[in-house]
Amino acid sequence: MTPRGTDWSLALLVALGLVSGLTTWFAGSPGSAWVFDAHALAGIALTLLLVFKLRRVLPRIGTRVRRDRRTVRGLLALGLVLAVLASGVLWSSAGRLGVGGYTVLVWHGALGAVLAIVLLSHARLRARRPRGRDLTDRRQLLTAAALGVGTLAAWQIQRPVQRTLGLPGARRRFTGSYEAGSFTGNEFPATSWVADRPRPLPSGYRLAVGGHVRKPLAITTADLDRGDALTATLDCTGGFFSTQHWRGVSLGRLLDEAGVEPGARHVRVISHTGYRWSFSVRDARTLLLATHVGGEPLAHRHGAPCRLVAPGRRGFQWVKWVERIEVHEDPDPGAAASTLWSSFTDAGRGAA
Ligand code: HEM
Numbered sequence: 207m208t209p210r211g212t213d214w215s216l217a218l219l220v221a222l223g224l225v226s227g228l229t230t231w232f233a234g235s236p237g238s239a240w241v242f243d244a245h246a247l248a249g250i251a252l253t254l255l256l257v258f259k260l261r262r263v264l265p266r267i268g269t270r271v272r273r274d275r276r277t278v279r280g281l282l283a284l285g286l287v288l289a290v291l292a293s294g295v296l297w298s299s300a301g302r303l304g305v306g307g308y309t310v311l312v313w314h315g316a317l318g319a320v321l322a323i324v325l326l327s328h329a330r331l332r333a334r335r336p337r338g339r340d341l342t343d344r345r346q347l348l349t350a351a352a353l354g355v356g357t358l359a360a361w362q363i364q365r366p367v368q369r370t371l372g373l374p375g376a377r378r379r380f381t382g383s384y385e386a387g388s389f390t391g392n393e394f395p396a397t398s399w400v401a402d403r404p405r406p407l408p409s410g411y412r413l414a415v416g417g418h419v420r421k422p423l424a425i426t427t428a429d430l431d432r433g434d435a436l437t438a439t440l441d442c443t444g445g446f447f448s449t450q451h452w453r454g455v456s457l458g459r460l461l462d463e464a465g466v467e468p469g470a471r472h473v474r475v476i477s478h479t480g481y482r483w484s485f486s487v488r489d490a491r492t493l494l495l496a497t498h499v500g501g502e503p504l505a506h507r508h509g510a511p512c513r514l515v516a517p518g519r520r521g522f523q524w525v526k527w528v529e530r531i532e533v534h535e536d537p538d539p540g541a542a543a544s545t546l547w548s549s550f551t552d553a554g555r556g557a558a
Contacts, residue, residue, distance in 0.1 A: 235518035301374030391500030420465035458491035479554035484538035
């Protein structure tokens with residue numbers, strides 16, 4: 207493979223790894239399993255391609271005289287690529303491991319983001335425009351085809367090999383998450399997207415339903431348990447999943463009671479901490495506000511008095527400590543940012 211062909215393919219695969227990696231945060235239903243497949247294929251192809259790159263640059267790094275200042279940045283990028291690949295493969299084969307209080311998967315995502323930044327700055331110094339022969343040369347095409355076949359083969363045999371070797375990776379969900387505490391009531395892991403840790407909500411708590419509705423509501427905790435139930439899997443982007451029986455009130459039922467006004471199309475589910483997420487009215491009707499899990503009242507760490515249960519969506523959208531439901535005409539552009547700043551509000555820090 208030509209040096210430029212290798213370098214541009216590497217950059218492309220890292221970009222694909224980053225974009226598909228970030229997209230995994232929004233892929234929770236089996237229909238979106240292809241996002242994880244695309245991610246794994248990009249990662250495996252990158253690993254194979256790295257062999258070509260190393261064959262070219264290793265001799266240069268070894269010779270003192272051929273090193274220059276820019277080599278350092280290149281080495282940093284190389285070390286990061288190896289760390290990202292190693293952490294990805296470690297996670298998908300060895301199980302739910304953690305380092306420094308975070309799962310290997312969280313480190314993997316963070317390293318992936320840093321890699322993209324370092325590679326961009328490396329490419330600005332070193333990148334050379336691809337030429338026609340970098341794309342159409344016969345040897346180039348044959349090598350690319352062999353790489354594609356090798357990638358597909360490695361991807362296909364991954365799970366069977368893991369099963370044969372008895373590796374935990376064989377038991378992971380299509381999202382890469384590992385099972386934890388299913389059907390155990392409150393005994394499953396509790397995580398927060400950033401660091402929300404509010405105090406328990408006051409006893410005078412009322413869930414407010416307002417915005418573009420005909421009849422705003424204020425509902426007590428006792429009145430939220432209407433016996434609506436579903437079995438759904440909470441799948442956290444931190445790397446665990448847990449299937450539970452949830453009970454409470456269907457959001458559709460509350461929207462019907464409040465009466466959505468014509469023209470209103472979006473529903474915001476807002477936490478005591480300020481954390482919020484937004485859904486179309488149609489999607490919101492399929493969600494549940496849970497007061498109970500496995501027959502037990504929801505524990506504070508899981509979002510008591512009530513949390514959202516959003517089947518097929520990743521855990522960070524299952525808003526905890528829900529305090530307000532607001533019906534709006536427009537989507538909520540600030541929702542993603544709210545998930546970051548809510549941990550720094552007084553309520554989010556547990557100071558109010
Ligand atoms: C930027 C470059 C990235 C590269 C090259 C990369 C590469 C990899 C590799 C090689 C694997 C193992 C795949 C397998 O063995 O099936 C993997 C797994 C995974 N990566 Fe990445 N990754 C990157 C960024 C990210 C980011 C930013 C995220 C999320 C924020 C992410 C999320 C995941 C997940 C969820 C898995 C587990 C998938 C599974 O077990 O099937 N990755 N990655």
